[in-house]
Amino acid sequence: xIKFIAAAVWICAATIGAVFYSFQSSSAKPASxxxxxxxxxxxxxxxxDVLSIPVLADSHxxxxxxxxxxxxxxPALMGRLxxxxxxxxxxxxxxxxxxxxxxxxxxxxxxxxxxxxxxIKDAINTRIGVQxxxxxxGEQIDYLSKDExxxxxxxxxxxxxxxxxxxxxxxxxxxAAH
Numbered sequence: 001x002i003k004f005i006a007a008a009v010w011i012c013a014a015t016i017g018a019v020f021y022s023f024q025s026s027s028a029k030p031a032s033x034x035x036x037x038x039x040x041x042x043x044x045x046x047x048x049d050v051l052s053i054p055v056l057a058d059s060h061x062x063x064x065x066x067x068x069x070x071x072x073x074x075p076a077l078m079g080r081l082x083x084x085x086x087x088x089x090x091x092x093x094x095x096x097x098x099x100x101x102x103x104x105x106x107x108x109x110x111x112x113x114x115x116x117x118x119x120i121k122d123a124i125n126t127r128i129g130v131q132x133x134x135x136x137x138g139e140q141i142d143y144l145s146k147d148e149x150x151x152x153x154x155x156x157x158x159x160x161x162x163x164x165x166x167x168x169x170x171x172x173x174x175x176a177a178h
Contacts, residue, residue, distance in 0.1 A: 043075070045071075047069070048089055051065075069089060070136075074132060077128075092124055
């Protein structure tokens with residue numbers, strides 16, 4: 001019986017000591033904590049869907065600007081937003097492309113992608129009033145003219161006509177002639 005009481009007291013003392021030590025070590029943070037670099041952690045990476053924006057010239061659609069963006073945001077601020085961040089990103093992409101008539105997508109070398117990304121980031125942060133978006137990255141950025149879209153559609157139709165559909169008469173094997 002004395003061994004049982006001694007073991008119970010020992011277990012209680014070890015548990016209290018472990019809890020006391022864990023609280024002491026968790027609350028003892030250095031006063032000058034390192035500043036976390038933006039690309040090394042602390043931020044969430046959010047992807048947009050593929051955005052398809054018509055490009056207008058002389059009141060006609062000349063092609064489509066396709067983009068898929070990734071942006072880094074502060075998760076604490078992201079949770080406090082009343083408007084979805086995706087909606088703001090899409091609005092800024094449309095505003096930038098329609099508000100910059102000097103962009104000529106037929107000349108790929110004249111497009112300044114850094115200005116495009118920075119403009120979206122700065123406009124969102126200005127609209128919100130805090131630095132929510134730290135970086136905008138382009139996962140996919142393409143331009144397709146109307147002619148390219150038409151050619152792709154014609155090629156797709158031609159290849160569908162050549163390949164027989166499964167379950168049709170053309171796809172069934174022919175019986176050997178005897």
